Amino acid sequence: MSTLDKIPVREQPVTPGQSTKRSNPLAHVFDDLVAFCRAKSLFMLHYCTGCGAIELPPAMTSRYDMEQLGIQPMVTPRQADILLITGYVSIKTLKRIILTYEQMSSPKYVIGICSCTVNGGMYWQSYATAKVLKDYLPVDLYIAGCMPRPEAVIDGLKELIADIKTGRADNWKRYFQNYDYYLGNQQKLFGDDWQTPTDIIAEARCYQLLTDQTLGKHTALLEQHQQPLEALEMRLRNKEKQARD
Amino acid sequence: MTKALDTLLDSLLGELENIRVQRVTQRRIRVDVDADALPTLLELLQGRAGYIHLSAISCVDWVDELQFELVYHVWSYETRTLISAHTRIPREPGVYISIYDLYQPAAFFERDIHEMFGVYFEGSPNMEKFILTEWNGPPPMRKEFDSEQFVHQHFEFENYQPDWLRELEARGGGITKRPEDIR
């Protein structure tokens, strides 16, 4: 069902010394250094969606200490690298997850923990849950289970670390490169007037990740319905006091 | 004191007509009344028998009898008894009176029942959606709403063929009941 397989992506990571443009073996030393550091230091967002969040505190505390791997929890999406979707994703939550995802700075990784993100899991018959997470966000790793034990979570994170080291974990680019596909799926769930404060197309243009799959009929629909977002109204006195006066 | 309140309760319930009382266990009483007598019953229970705590309001969908059954659970701290007051309303208009004036927490339960079953409570302060804010379909807890059919119409599942399953099937094993048959 997913048409993502038909989109050509770079299959092999760039290994040092094999680049066609330069034959200098030191050409990629900084890239390798930064990729190494990215693998060794991961900030996970402490926003855990559903019931699977219960398996993260044991992984962080004394018994299965995740700080040994360099992973520490951070509280805002701006500071975090990993977005952990633990558990079922109701449609209400999915909106907030997408807002959170778009606020993170790249490179960012999405991990779908628990079977509900894989194919609906235990709540597949529900009218209010999203079944396949990777239709709405690019997912780097799934850790199946209900819930997976902390050892399984740490095992999955170690696989992610190995992927980052070899340079294969660049799914964040796919969001920019195939924004029309993701936006289409999001609009199917949320309606045609779905918009987020982040201007993905402008960002794609700025970081030169714009492809011909970024714009399409769904982004045209977005442009039709897009309204400028206004700041929230700040009131200094509450309504009852105003009514009394 | 408990015995005095018990006899008070019995005399109170004896005063009303068209009422059926059944003591389910020592601490639970089931009362069935008509729809127009229920607010009066609750007011009497609250004022004269000490049932000042509203635990919950539930709704049951009797789709074959074309009725909704509303159940009001009230609790007394002194006698520590729960009274479940059952009443039936016709399914078609699905409108009932709100007991917000008696018990303020009722507003929350009535809002929930309105969202899930479509029953409108007149006099309830806020009937807006708060759980199913992204939902535009029929009230989902009604028995005529088939959630599974809805899912099959509106969502698409992933074709799940992981490597380890292929290896098992190559060796002659595999799963006995395919997910497509269960779904």
Place this chain on the structure above:
Amino acid sequence: MTLELLAELLLMPLVAFIIGMLMVLMMRKIAAGIQRRIGPPFFQPLYDIIKLYGKQTQISHGLIHEIGVIMAVGGYIAAETLLPVPGMNGIADKGGIITLAYMMMVPSLGLALGVGQCANPNGSIGISRALTAMLAYDIPFMIVMFGAGYLYDTTNLADMIAIQQQQGLASWGIVQTPLLAFAGLIAMQAMLGKQPFEVYVAPAEIATGPMVEMSGKFLGGLFVMQCFQLYTVAVLYTTLFLGGGENWLTFLVKIFAVIAIPMAIAFLFPRYRTEDLLRLMWKWPVVLGLMGLAVIMK
């Protein structure tokens, strides 16, 4: 400006950065030890900083946001050049504790500028708490610093070190004025922003306060600032009260010991509210400092 001075001006912040990173590692290892965990590997602070600077998309809120973080880091870099270490004095002769006190206020103010531009209410709450906390701890801090200056009869940090090293252990600040040293220890705990004076960060309450909108290079800058902050406070305390360092070995032992004390206390406490912090800082360290001053000035 001789070549040697120029080399010192470049080397001192670099040395401060490396020692600061080791201090951050020590802080995390102490936290892990208290919580019966293992803690991060050895180069973890370096990996964090390189990863943060290696982010490939930037979320900047404007020019003032960037200037704010530059001021935050730059204030501390300027402060490092005023702190003498064994072998390098930098410009410590030209500016004493007065210039240093001014320099150490610049980072908070710069961060306030940057956070204001971010326009996030959590950040505004956090930075207003941070500035209130700065108001709280600066009073005892000034009393302690100028008390030490009165004790050694000079405001020049290099002279203070020379006096303490010539006259031996009996002339160390901590022996001569234990009251001022203790008040300084409390003020130091607030200056580092460690529990129980950590209200401006408040990770779960206001989403790390001032750092809420900092991502990528901005957060990397703040991590660098943390390294400098630990180093600056430790070296200042050592210079004033623990006799500086005759050679690098004793110096390093002293500054790591000075930092280990607040860290060990910090991870055992919850935090004070802002007004309680203000009340506490204006009561106990100030009283102790004034008593210490009275003892010296007799």
